Amino acid sequence: MSRSIRCLSLLLALLTGCASTRPDVRPLVQGALSWSARSEPIEVQRFRDGCAPYVDEPSLACLQAYAADHLELAHLLFVQEPEGPLRGSLIRALASGEQGALYAESERVRRSAAANHAEARRLLLAAWSRALLEPAEALERAQAARARFAELGDPLLESEAALVAAEAELTLGEAPETDLSSLRLCAPQRVRAALVRAGAAQLSGGDPKPALERARRLAVEHGHSAAQRSLEALRSLGVGKLEGGELRSWLRDLAKTARRRQQPLLAMRNALTALRWSEGESPRAAVEDRLLLAQAYLDAKRRPDALAEAQLAADGAADLEVASLEASGEALVGQVLLASGKNEAALEHFVRAEELFTRSGDAKGRYRQGLNRVVALLRVGGVSEAEQTLKALAGVRLSGRDARGLEHRRAVLLALAGLLRKELSPRDAGDRIETELAAARQTGSYAVLETYRGLPSRLRKGAR
Numbered sequence: 001m002s003r004s005i006r007c008l009s010l011l012l013a014l015l016t017g018c019a020s021t022r023p024d025v026r027p028l029v030q031g032a033l034s035w036s037a038r039s040e041p042i043e044v045q046r047f048r049d050g051c052a053p054y055v056d057e058p059s060l061a062c063l064q065a066y067a068a069d070h071l072e073l074a075h076l077l078f079v080q081e082p083e084g085p086l087r088g089s090l091i092r093a094l095a096s097g098e099q100g101a102l103y104a105e106s107e108r109v110r111r112s113a114a115a116n117h118a119e120a121r122r123l124l125l126a127a128w129s130r131a132l133l134e135p136a137e138a139l140e141r142a143q144a145a146r147a148r149f150a151e152l153g154d155p156l157l158e159s160e161a162a163l164v165a166a167e168a169e170l171t172l173g174e175a176p177e178t179d180l181s182s183l184r185l186c187a188p189q190r191v192r193a194a195l196v197r198a199g200a201a202q203l204s205g206g207d208p209k210p211a212l213e214r215a216r217r218l219a220v221e222h223g224h225s226a227a228q229r230s231l232e233a234l235r236s237l238g239v240g241k242l243e244g245g246e247l248r249s250w251l252r253d254l255a256k257t258a259r260r261r262q263q264p265l266l267a268m269r270n271a272l273t274a275l276r277w278s279e280g281e282s283p284r285a286a287v288e289d290r291l292l293l294a295q296a297y298l299d300a301k302r303r304p305d306a307l308a309e310a311q312l313a314a315d316g317a318a319d320l321e322v323a324s325l326e327a328s329g330e331a332l333v334g335q336v337l338l339a340s341g342k343n344e345a346a347l348e349h350f351v352r353a354e355e356l357f358t359r360s361g362d363a364k365g366r367y368r369q370g371l372n373r374v375v376a377l378l379r380v381g382g383v384s385e386a387e388q389t390l391k392a393l394a395g396v397r398l399s400g401r402d403a404r405g406l407e408h409r410r411a412v413l414l415a416l417a418g419l420l421r422k423e424l425s426p427r428d429a430g431d432r433i434e435t436e437l438a439a440a441r442q443t444g445s446y447a448v449l450e451t452y453r454g455l456p457s458r459l460r461k462g463a464r
Helices: 003-016 041-054 057-069 071-080 085-095 100-112 114-130 135-152 155-171 187-203 209-221 225-236 244-260 264-278 283-299 303-320 323-339 343-359 363-380 383-393 403-420 426-443 446-452 455-462
Strands: none
Touching: 041 057, 041 071, 041 085, 057 071, 057 085, 057 426, 057 446, 071 085, 071 114, 071 187, 071 225, 085 100, 100 114, 100 155, 114 135, 114 155, 135 155, 155 187, 187 209, 187 225, 209 225, 209 244, 225 244, 244 264, 244 283, 264 283, 283 303, 283 323, 303 323, 323 343, 323 363, 343 363, 363 383, 363 403, 383 403, 403 426, 403 446, 426 446, 426 455
16 A cells, blocks of 8 residues: 555544454554644744744744743744744744744854855745645655755754654654654653654554653643643544543643633533542532633633633632632632623622632732632722722732732732822823833833723823
């Protein structure tokens, strides 16, 4: 049977979910749908669109943080993005990370051997585009690209081409002959390499478990969404079986990554599956899983479901006398009510959450709920109390990555409180918020920018 016919048969079998009913036959798990951990082009494009507001020099810290939160997408965009402002900013962002030297070296080679490097990159991108439906041709082009990148001295893209070649061999149903042992791999590539090694072990009759465990660990560590999807597909096909607490932990990791990537339906499914296990095993684990499920429901704007699960979680935590979990449950109930426009009811839950976080010694949790309480107060006309709360929070010292983002949010709310007390004009409030957003750019607090970016212009427009 030719390679193309075998590949087509294999792909059709995977798409239709064919499986043997004989217990002694292994599930069909070859093919790029299972063994490749490269993100879809649409995901890379969405990431590219998300980078657009952070291309200028003052926003470099935001681009660094955004790239760190989407590392595998940043890597793929680096490989394919042509010369231009975005590529220049992305290189500076990636050069500051853990594998910065690899990206800097790749860019140096590209600039010093522009024509030859561009030709090798064309071969690599052609292999990418053919990897699923034309794996034999993808393999040939990837091997040629690898040889050229090796000659040019670009270890990062040599590794990329080698991984594409190995993935193409797996798609063809063959244990890869491509040697990955000598490659210098960046973090997203290490995840893919572990998955390739698992596929090689499976197809050669070996034990894929060690490589699968490593792939799962790396995928979670680096938030590699595509790898997590592939590993979950393999698990559903019977490869890399997980049970009990290991399965619950894995499902929670899947749900958390899905939430970060704004995939609430996927997060809901995995959180619900984790909850089904924990309900019969551990009351505390069930509370934790209900909280995660409620967050996914809220992301999906299923507010009645989110409210019900958050309230159950808060009640369950109170029964267990675990203040930190009860605080999270009360806070989430408040967020759902706030999103539903029930501001006075939300206020009660934020007050309770703030008290519980204080009792459990969680300064950041207390600070966050203080800010949520301020939002509710401003909505119900409690401006004086809101200002007092914001001034009290100024004395709280926070640490950690999101500390500056919380402080920027406090400053924005303080300007809004001044506006509502008529101490500031809409234009002055807009100017203060604009200044704070400029500071958020410097600290890499891109979530604050995404929340409040249009607010200054709306305030100024209302002042006309």
